[in-house]
Amino acid sequence: MKVGSNLEKVLESGKFTVTAEIGPPQSSNPGPLTHHAKMLKGSADAFNLTDNQTAVVRLSSIASAVIIMREGVEPVIQMTCRDRNRIALQSDLFGAAALGVKNVLCLTGDHQVFGNEKGAKNVFDFDSVVELQVFNQLRTEGRQVGGEVVKDPPKTYLGCAENPFATPYEFRVSRLAKKVAAGADFCQTQAIFDMGMFEKFMDEVVSRGLDKKIHILAGVIPMKSVGAARYMRNKVPGMIVPNEIVDRMKNAKDQKEEGIKLCIEQIEHLKTVKGVHGVHIMAVAWEEMVPRIVKEAGLMPRPTFA
Amino acid sequence: MIVAKRKPLAEIVEMVRPYKKVTVVGCRSCVAICLAGGEKEVKMLVSALRLRAKKDGRKQEFEGFVVERQCEKEWVKEVEEKLLDSDLTLSMACSLGAQTIGDMYPSHLTFPGLNTGMFGVPEEQGVWSEKCVGCGNCIIHTTGGICPIARCAKSMLNGPCGGSANRKCEVNLEVDCAWAAIYDRLKLQNRLDLIEPITPAKDWSTSHAGGRRTYVREDAKLTPHQKKGKEALK
Numbered sequence: 001m002k003v004g005s006n007l008e009k010v011l012e013s014g015k016f017t018v019t020a021e022i023g024p025p026q027s028s029n030p031g032p033l034t035h036h037a038k039m040l041k042g043s044a045d046a047f048n049l050t051d052n053q054t055a056v057v058r059l060s061s062i063a064s065a066v067i068i069m070r071e072g073v074e075p076v077i078q079m080t081c082r083d084r085n086r087i088a089l090q091s092d093l094f095g096a097a098a099l100g101v102k103n104v105l106c107l108t109g110d111h112q113v114f115g116n117e118k119g120a121k122n123v124f125d126f127d128s129v130v131e132l133q134v135f136n137q138l139r140t141e142g143r144q145v146g147g148e149v150v151k152d153p154p155k156t157y158l159g160c161a162e163n164p165f166a167t168p169y170e171f172r173v174s175r176l177a178k179k180v181a182a183g184a185d186f187c188q189t190q191a192i193f194d195m196g197m198f199e200k201f202m203d204e205v206v207s208r209g210l211d212k213k214i215h216i217l218a219g220v221i222p223m224k225s226v227g228a229a230r231y232m233r234n235k236v237p238g239m240i241v242p243n244e245i246v247d248r249m250k251n252a253k254d255q256k257e258e259g260i261k262l263c264i265e266q267i268e269h270l271k272t273v274k275g276v277h278g279v280h281i282m283a284v285a286w287e288e289m290v291p292r293i294v295k296e297a298g299l300m301p302r303p304t305f306a
Numbered sequence: 307m308i309v310a311k312r313k314p315l316a317e318i319v320e321m322v323r324p325y326k327k328v329t330v331v332g333c334r335s336c337v338a339i340c341l342a343g344g345e346k347e348v349k350m351l352v353s354a355l356r357l358r359a360k361k362d363g364r365k366q367e368f369e370g371f372v373v374e375r376q377c378e379k380e381w382v383k384e385v386e387e388k389l390l391d392s393d394l395t396l397s398m399a400c401s402l403g404a405q406t407i408g409d410m411y412p413s414h415l416t417f418p419g420l421n422t423g424m425f426g427v428p429e430e431q432g433v434w435s436e437k438c439v440g441c442g443n444c445i446i447h448t449t450g451g452i453c454p455i456a457r458c459a460k461s462m463l464n465g466p467c468g469g470s471a472n473r474k475c476e477v478n479l480e481v482d483c484a485w486a487a488i489y490d491r492l493k494l495q496n497r498l499d500l501i502e503p504i505t506p507a508k509d510w511s512t513s514h515a516g517g518r519r520t521y522v523r524e525d526a527k528l529t530p531h532q533k534k535g536k537e538a539l540k
Contacts (some may be wrong), residue, residue: 238471
């Protein structure tokens with residue numbers, strides 16, 4: 001056991017793991033976080049707190065993590081390289097660990113052009129691979145990237161993301177391999193709608209034995225409407241939503257219900273894909289659906305450890 | 307080369323409005339080649355400014371000419387009289403030219419007529435694109451000759467981000483994803499083994515992050531004796 005977070009325990013136990021996501025509010029009001037933490041407690045093994053996702057200014061992921069921890073919910077903080085150089089990244093890692101945060105997801109970060117501060121100067125001192133490598137060196141060797149020895153280094157369980165659906169496709173498994181080599185313990189994938197394409201990606205991951213070195217959590221997004229399906233198909237960079245899925249949503253009598261049904265079917269299928277260790281449910285602005293999805297996908301109750 | 311763009315006419319008109327006598331100085335180097343501040347562009351701007359002043363009923367004089375390389379003192383020195391005879395110099399060179407004049411004649415006003423953009427190359431007639439950011443430590447021999455720092459919107463050193471579709475950059479769909487281009491080039495060169503080794507944290511101290519840079523070539527500097535000789539020749 002590297003860190004002993006709940007997420008690590010569940011993954012290491014070999015049980016099919018569930019993570020979900022809580023989007024911090026665009027304000028300093030902790031209310032929505034507390035509300036979601038209370039509502040979602042027990043429905044997943046850990047919850048991601050996004051870090052100014054799509055470059056929209058939100059309550060910070062570290063502060064959000066502390067707020068949900070007060071409710072007894074385990075966080076995974078996302079940390080992007082967009083807004084912090086190596087000084088701030090390492091400092092925030094110290095801070096997060098000191099506050100009791102044990103899981104960190106390393107991301108390069110969405111470009112600010114997609115957000116609500118388009119005039120911002122970005123940082124990108126690191127990319128996510130280097131971030132993982134530096135955080136891994138901190139926990140294993142107790143040494144900063146600049147060489148300084150750290151007496152009480154942060155012990156964190158390290159995650160990464162990977163998107164099998166972004167070009168160049170030929171690079172995707174290699175990129176995952178780099179993240180494994182850099183020290184990632186778990187990987188949450190981009191939302192999967194094209195199951196065939198995902199399975200092709202996983203075949204290569206498994207044939208290279210990468211699934212034995214990293215826990216792969218397959219990403220899913222429950223859709224509220226055909227509009228959401230179309231939006232993801234047409235507007236979200238690096239997402240593939242097949243037309244059959246858009247049509248299925250369009251033809252549904254009750255689109256919300258169809259979205260939930262589809263998501264559950266996807267999870268049921270993902271359970272059978274070789275190399276998949278769990279699912280990551282991104283119910284964007286629809287967090288309240290997570291307990292139902294997890295339950296109806298036959299994944300309740302979540303394991304507990306004494 | 308250094309690629310620049312002329313400022314919008316309205317902005318230039320506002321900048322020069324308070325000054326009676328304005329000298330517009332172009333440059334025959336990079337900015338002439340990128341059609342921003344060469345002879346033709348200076349002439350066009352001078353006539354536009356004259357027309358505008360006339361239309362607005364302002365008594366302003368505009369004169370325009372170009373120097374060989376505005377970033378070198380020797381060339382600027384040749385036109386010193388004309389520059390100092392005006393109330394304002396509007397530089398149509400890149401910011402290096404404008405700052406050379408400003409540093410040589412600190413009490414004289416020199417304003418920029420161009421927005422200096424990038425180290426770029428002409429891709430086709432009328433199209434320039436950025437390919438270098440001057441980080442001070444070139445690594446393109448490991449990336450198929452394509453710079454990911456300049457050509458990737460996130461300057462990623464370890465492969466593509468998760469946002470590209472159809473091998474284009476998510477930030478600008480007209481632009482090729484740098485890492486798709488790197489992948490293709492390395493494949494062509496039979497060097498795909500370079501894809502997986504991790505490029506560690508880059509030392510940015512050789513870039514602007516390390517503060518303003520000065521490069522000194524001791525062997526190229528003049529000795530005190532040579533300096534004296536040069537002075538004597540003047």
